[in-house]
Amino acid sequence: xxxxxxxxxxxxxxxxxxxxxxxxxxxxxxxxxxxxxxxxxxxxxxxxxxxxxxxxxxxxxxxxxxxxxxxxxxxxxxxxxxxxxxxxxxxxxxxxxxxxxxxxxxxxxxxxxxxxxxxxxxxxxxxxxxxxxxxxxxxxxxxxxxxxxxxxxxxxxx
Amino acid sequence: xxxxxxxxxxxxxxxxxxxxxxxxxxxxxxxxxxxxxxxxxxxxxxxxxxxxxxxxxxxxxxxxxxxxxxxxxxxxxxxxxxxxxxxxxxxxxxxxxxxxxxxxxxxxxxxxxxxxxxxxxxxxxxxxxxxxxxxxxxxxxxxxxxxxxxxxxxxxxxxxxxxxxxxxxxxxxxxxxxxxxxxxxxxxxxxxxxxxxxxxxxxxxxxxxxxxxxxxxxxxxxxxxxxxxxxxxxxxxxxxxxxxxxxxxxxxxxxxxxxxxxxxxxxxxxxxxxxxxxxxxxxxxxxxxxxxxxxxxxxxxxxxxxxxxxxxxxxxxxxxxxxxxxxxxxxxxxxxxxxxxxxxxxxxxxxxxxxxxxxxxxxxxxxxxxxxxxxxxxxxxxxxxxxxxxxxxxxxxxxxxxxxxxxxxxxxxxxxxxxxxxxxxxxxxxxxxxxxxxxxxxxxxxxxxxxxxxxxxxxxxxxxxxxxxxxxxxxxxxxxxxxxxxxxxxxxxxxxxxxxxxxxxxxxxxxxxxxxxxxxxxxxxxxxxxxxxxxxxxxxxxxxxxxxxxxxxxxxxxxxxxxxxxxxxxxxxxxxxxxxxxxxxxxxxxxxxxxxxxxxxxxxxxxxxxxxxxxxxxxxxxxxxxxxxxxxxxxxxxxxxxxxxx
Amino acid sequence: xxxxxxxxxxxxxxxxxxxxxxxxxxxxxxxxxxxxxxxxxxxxxxxxxxxxxxxxxxxxxxxxxxxxxxxxxxxxxxxxxxxxxxxxxxxxxxxxxxxxxxxxxxxxxxxxxxxx
Numbered sequence: 001x002x003x004x005x006x007x008x009x010x011x012x013x014x015x016x017x018x019x020x021x022x023x024x025x026x027x028x029x030x031x032x033x034x035x036x037x038x039x040x041x042x043x044x045x046x047x048x049x050x051x052x053x054x055x056x057x058x059x060x061x062x063x064x065x066x067x068x069x070x071x072x073x074x075x076x077x078x079x080x081x082x083x084x085x086x087x088x089x090x091x092x093x094x095x096x097x098x099x100x101x102x103x104x105x106x107x108x109x110x111x112x113x114x115x116x117x118x119x120x121x122x123x124x125x126x127x128x129x130x131x132x133x134x135x136x137x138x139x140x141x142x143x144x145x146x147x148x149x150x151x152x153x154x155x156x157x158x
Numbered sequence: 159x160x161x162x163x164x165x166x167x168x169x170x171x172x173x174x175x176x177x178x179x180x181x182x183x184x185x186x187x188x189x190x191x192x193x194x195x196x197x198x199x200x201x202x203x204x205x206x207x208x209x210x211x212x213x214x215x216x217x218x219x220x221x222x223x224x225x226x227x228x229x230x231x232x233x234x235x236x237x238x239x240x241x242x243x244x245x246x247x248x249x250x251x252x253x254x255x256x257x258x259x260x261x262x263x264x265x266x267x268x269x270x271x272x273x274x275x276x277x278x279x280x281x282x283x284x285x286x287x288x289x290x291x292x293x294x295x296x297x298x299x300x301x302x303x304x305x306x307x308x309x310x311x312x313x314x315x316x317x318x319x320x321x322x323x324x325x326x327x328x329x330x331x332x333x334x335x336x337x338x339x340x341x342x343x344x345x346x347x348x349x350x351x352x353x354x355x356x357x358x359x360x361x362x363x364x365x366x367x368x369x370x371x372x373x374x375x376x377x378x379x380x381x382x383x384x385x386x387x388x389x390x391x392x393x394x395x396x397x398x399x400x401x402x403x404x405x406x407x408x409x410x411x412x413x414x415x416x417x418x419x420x421x422x423x424x425x426x427x428x429x430x431x432x433x434x435x436x437x438x439x440x441x442x443x444x445x446x447x448x449x450x451x452x453x454x455x456x457x458x459x460x461x462x463x464x465x466x467x468x469x470x471x472x473x474x475x476x477x478x479x480x481x482x483x484x485x486x487x488x489x490x491x492x493x494x495x496x497x498x499x500x501x502x503x504x505x506x507x508x509x510x511x512x513x514x515x516x517x518x519x520x521x522x523x524x525x526x527x528x529x530x531x532x533x534x535x536x537x538x539x540x541x542x543x544x545x546x547x548x549x550x551x552x553x554x555x556x557x558x559x560x561x562x563x564x565x566x567x568x569x570x571x572x573x574x575x576x577x578x579x580x581x582x583x584x585x586x587x588x589x590x591x592x593x594x595x596x597x598x599x600x601x602x603x604x605x606x607x608x609x610x611x612x613x614x615x616x617x618x619x620x621x622x623x624x625x626x627x628x629x630x631x632x633x634x635x636x637x638x639x640x641x642x643x644x645x646x647x648x649x650x651x652x653x654x655x656x657x658x659x660x661x662x663x664x665x666x667x668x669x670x671x672x673x674x675x676x677x678x679x680x681x682x683x684x685x686x687x688x689x690x691x692x693x694x695x696x697x698x699x700x701x702x703x704x705x706x707x708x709x710x711x712x713x714x715x716x717x718x719x720x721x722x723x724x725x726x727x728x729x730x731x732x733x734x735x736x737x738x739x740x741x742x743x744x745x746x747x748x749x750x751x752x753x754x755x756x757x758x759x760x761x762x763x764x765x766x767x768x769x770x771x772x773x774x775x776x777x778x779x780x781x782x783x784x785x786x787x788x789x790x791x792x793x794x795x796x797x798x799x800x801x802x803x804x
Numbered sequence: 805x806x807x808x809x810x811x812x813x814x815x816x817x818x819x820x821x822x823x824x825x826x827x828x829x830x831x832x833x834x835x836x837x838x839x840x841x842x843x844x845x846x847x848x849x850x851x852x853x854x855x856x857x858x859x860x861x862x863x864x865x866x867x868x869x870x871x872x873x874x875x876x877x878x879x880x881x882x883x884x885x886x887x888x889x890x891x892x893x894x895x896x897x898x899x900x901x902x903x904x905x906x907x908x909x910x911x912x913x914x915x916x917x918x919x920x
Binding site for chain 3: 298301302305309312313316319322323325326327328329330332333336337340343344346347350351354356399400403404462463468775778779780781782783786787790
């Protein structure tokens with residue numbers, strides 16, 4: 001009885017399915033419009049990364065570990081940092097200053113857009129990494145224990 | 159100036175930061191690639207700083223670089239800038255040389271540890287942030303760089319988590335260090351509320367017009383104490399000792415040689431450039447007083463230590479105290495002596511920390527009581543240590559002598575010309591501190607490198623060449639800068655001091671020509687840059703008299719008129735009181751093992767000062783609340799006194 | 805009107821400092837650090853406030869001299885400083901976790917192996 005009560009509710013799972021794309025899209029919106037509207041790379045990145053929490057609520061910690069690779073996120077973080085610096089450095093190689101607005105001078109679209117996107121990417125990867133680390137310290141709940149023991153039994157005969 | 163050279167400051171900072179990121183990307187699997195990236199980054203940053211010597215130090219140009227091309231609009235600096243004058247470049251050179259040496263040393267020194275990719279990432283970020291701090295032209299960026307510097311330094315202090323006390327030292331550093339960061343942040347907020355700008359040059363132009371505005375004065379107190387925390391001045395010195403003792407030796411070099419220099423740089427910028435109030439007697443007393451107290455307290459604290467690196471840490475703060483002392487004098491001679499000693503401190507203290515690291519790497523121990531006689535097994539390291547010890551104690555052929563000589567001169571001349579007894583006392587304290595430093599290093603060399611070799615260190619071998627090479631670089635620098643002080647004076651110190659003196663150029667190069675004159679800034683009080691070797695026999699006679707008085711006072715304090723006198727002769731002691739360790743001094747070789755431990759060499763001195771030492775020992779309780787309390791009290795007192803007096 | 809904010813921010817700072825000095829539990833010390841940070845952030849935001857100013861957002865309308873914003877620079881500073889404060893807290897908490905494993909206590913009076 002207790003395990004049935006603990007089972008992931010279908011409503012939670014459906015809501016997670018529904019809001020997952022919304023969270024991602026809204027996060028991307030905030031990142032891409034960062035230089036002209038409230039928010040920016042940092043806030044948008046956090047919004048996207050918080051989608052992991054939706055996965056956790058809907059499907060449990062095991063699914064989170066299965067779906068996201070912490071190592072991959074760690075590398076993405078580094079790549080984003082390098083991207084930011086390289087975009088800023090292009091200014092120098094075009095003969096102007098560091099972080100100068102080199103594309104479309106006079107337009108709405110600026111270097112700061114690209115740098116903002118790099119920041120968003122970086123924050124998304126970083127916060128996601130932190131969240132996964134944090135979730136992995138939690139105790140696995142009943143469902144997952146059953147699942148793990150079932151997997152163990154399957155693996156035993158070998 | 160060649161326009162591409164203008165990009166070198168930002169490129170040097172970015173080389174270190176990108177190096178950090180690339181290291182964490184490629185270094186996870188491939189150790190060779192990681193080392194290559196680290197070597198390229200540190201060498202690249204050093205090369206770019208060296209390339210700037212010609213235009214900035216020799217030709218006296220100032221690089222004002224606006225990120226993103228956001229130059230000032232209608233006299234308001236809206237962008238973020240890097241402003242490199244000779245003072246910044248001087249500190250930048252110190253930083254990059256120390257980073258280079260520390261990076262090369264780490265390759266061999268850290269080979270017993272794992273997860274080295276994190277170590278190098280943090281190390282390069284620390285280097286980049288420190289370089290960014292000294293080259294920045296923007297007050298808020300200085301705060302951000304201070305924070306990055308504190309984080310990475312804390313993480314690196316705790317890097318060997320299994321080492322006893324590593325986490326504890328790191329936590330104390332973080333908690334008490336956050337007081338300093340918050341203090342800087344409050345100072346910045348107050349300055350911004352009054353002046354609506356964060357650019358250093360514009361602040362320097364606008365502050366004199368503020369007059370007796372209480373908010374900017376409070377901001378001065380906050381900024382001074384914030385930078386003082388980063389230089390580990392007097393009430394904050396325990397956290398430096400804790401952090402140094404447990405950090406890896408290459409990081410100890412960074413903390414002592416580079417991080418404290420950031421505090422020194424901040425204080426110089428603050429009192430000479432931003433507020434230009436160093437000629438106010440009160441500010442001079444404040445800065446000099448803090449420096450003098452920290453140099454004396456820390457050198458006496460070093461007597462009590464049993465850990466090699468903790469002892470070196472206290473000496474490190476003591477030497478920074480010298481620098482701050484003479485910086486506070488407000489004379490050109492004092493400033494050049496301070497800069498000279500700051501440079502020398504990085505060199506010789508780095509050398510000493512690296513030798514301590516070599517001893518730790520080979521023996522696994524830093525305990526002064528258990529080590530001994532290593533000169534038979536590690537003769538080259540011993541030689542390097544002796545060079546470093548002679549330098550820090552101020553023995554003539556080495557660089558410590560040259561800069562300490564300038565320091566005594568500067569303090570004493572200021573006292574004589576102003577007729578002020580305070581500065582003469584400062585000179586005497588500096589001399590006594592130097593004597594105590596020498597005594598302390600006699601103790602270290604006796605208990606680590608000479609004497610009897612303990613049984614368990616029979617198999618110790620010399621460190622590999624890759625570790626000796628960085629030490630040799632520093633040792634050669636010790637000798638070279640000591641032998642040619644005129645060369646150093648001409649090419650490094652004089653440009654830096656004249657850059658500080660020439661405030662108008664600093665403001666105008668950032669804000670556009672004529673900006674300084676429009677705000678009534680012409681030239682600060684520092685106009686004349688003197689040459690080494692000012693000689694006035696009468697002054698030196700007076701100084702000799704003062705030293706004699708000081709020695710007499712010490713002798714009288716230690717005079718054995720109470721019944722607690724120690725009897726040195728062994729015949730009226732009972733057998734239980736006798737300790738075999740002292741027998742080698744007084745009689746034949748009765749005891750087989752006669753090594754004198756770290757605490758025993760100066761036991762007479764320590765016995766006569768036992769009340770002072772036991773007070774200081776209790777005062778450094780190791781409880782983080784107490785250290786925070788000292789810091790808060792110091793900040794509050796300085797704030798109160800500044801607001802009342804200024 | 806802003807005087808309330810200034811008093812509030814300094815009250816927060818003083819409370820945080822009291823927490824850091826008087827409390828012997830490491831977690832409380834770190835809460836004190838956080839309070840000091842929040843006080844400083846509140847001070848900076850209040851510094852940049854102008855009564856009646858709009859939010860400093862680059863909207864569709866062109867920027868003219870008549871547009872009246874609150875000062876955007878302190879807000880950027882505060883954002884940076886908030887992020888830094890969060891990092892400080894996270895880092896110190898992780899250190900506290902490891903300290904607890906090593907020393908078996910959170911009492912600052914017992915975490916004093918480095919002294920003297």
